[in-house]
Amino acid sequence: MRWYASKKIRELVVRVDSVIVLSSVRKVYKNVELSHALGISEATLSKYYHGITVPAYPMAERLLKNFLSEEFVKKYVSRFMNRVGWDLRKACTDPYFINYVTTYFKYRLLEKLPGFIADRFVTLPDYSLNIASQLSTSLNIPLAMPTSEDEIIGLEAKSKSPALLQRGDYVISVHAVLNKEIAEYFRYVADVYSLKYVAALTIVLMDEKKVAEIIKSPIFNLIP
Numbered sequence: 001m002r003w004y005a006s007k008k009i010r011e012l013v014v015r016v017d018s019v020i021v022l023s024s025v026r027k028v029y030k031n032v033e034l035s036h037a038l039g040i041s042e043a044t045l046s047k048y049y050h051g052i053t054v055p056a057y058p059m060a061e062r063l064l065k066n067f068l069s070e071e072f073v074k075k076y077v078s079r080f081m082n083r084v085g086w087d088l089r090k091a092c093t094d095p096y097f098i099n100y101v102t103t104y105f106k107y108r109l110l111e112k113l114p115g116f117i118a119d120r121f122v123t124l125p126d127y128s129l130n131i132a133s134q135l136s137t138s139l140n141i142p143l144a145m146p147t148s149e150d151e152i153i154g155l156e157a158k159s160k161s162p163a164l165l166q167r168g169d170y171v172i173s174v175h176a177v178l179n180k181e182i183a184e185y186f187r188y189v190a191d192v193y194s195l196k197y198v199a200a201l202t203i204v205l206m207d208e209k210k211v212a213e214i215i216k217s218p219i220f221n222l223i224p
Contacts, residue, residue, distance in 0.1 A: 011057045017103055018060035021067045022048055024100035028079040038066055068104050076100065077203075077222045088204065092127035092176050101222065102134040105201045108220045109139075109172070118198050119169040120144045122186065131201070132174035141172075146189050165189075170196040178202035178221070183214040 025034065026049055035042045047053045048063075055063060066072060080097055084090040091097045109116065121143045123132035129145070136143035144164040165171070173186045178200060190197045197217045205211065205221035212219060 011060075014064065015054050015057060015060040017107075018055050018063040018067075019048055019051070020099050021103050022063060024096040024103075025067055025076060027096045028076060028083060038063070064103075064107065068107050073104055073222060081223075088176060089127060092130055092203070098130050098134060101203060102131055102138060104222070105131070105135060105174075105220060106138055109199065109201075112218060112220070113199060116198055117170045118172050120165060120171045121174055122146055122165070122171045122189070123174040124182070127176040128174050131176070131203075135174060135201075144171075165193060165195065167194045168196070169193075170198050172198045173200045173215075175200065175202040177204040177206065178211055178219070179206040180210045180214065183207075183211045187214050187216075 022034075022045070031042045031045055031049075034040075034045055038045075048055055054060075067076075080094075081088075081091060084094070118139075118141050121132050121136050121141055123129055123143065123145055125145050132143055135141070146165055171190065175182060183200075186200070187197075189195065197215065199218040199220065200211075200215050202219070202221045204223045205219065208224075
């Protein structure tokens with residue numbers, strides 16, 4: 001995991017992330033609701049939201065702990081999806097929703113899989129790409145979209161271009177929706193090219209039991 005080595009930089013990232021998440025949350029929660037829930041004055045939250053001041057590191061950790069808890073995430077996603085009529089296309093093209101989801105997945109990986117190794121994020125060229133590309137930038141992990149055998153192996157013997165995926169890579173798949181068919185495809189890619197499947201991230205998890213049997217690695221999902 002290529003997390004920042006410098007403690008000062010890590011703390012700065014956490015402070016900035018807390019404001020990004022607050023901005024996303026404020027789109028579906030009123031300031032007074034957040035103030036009561038966190039025990040923080042509305043004036044202080046407003047200053048954070050409008051960029052007048054950035055939370056100190058301990059406060060930033062507190063905000064992230066509350067806003068990225070599994071209980072709060074479920075409530076946030078439910079409220080947001082209600083606002084867009086449960087249209088996943090609208091959700092996955094909304095920058096606030098994508099910022100929130102990306103930050104949630106980032107901290108779940110750091111929390112649940114400390115010290116994990118990942119060489120690539122892998123995804124399909126659909127709405128999943130919005131999440132995957134932001135995670136790739138945030139965690140400094142390259143992104144690949146294996147949609148054909150030539151793209152997977154990169155024509156290693158014939159092309160001077162580097163392969164999108166290398167045999168033996170540790171990979172994390174990213175999905176807007178993860179179901180049995182998609183899971184089978186990514187498991188096929190992993191098995192054929194000797195990839196080490198680290199985890200799967202998805203907004204909507206369908207066929208939960210079957211997917212778990214196919215993926216055989218941690219799955220982090222928002223719905224259900």
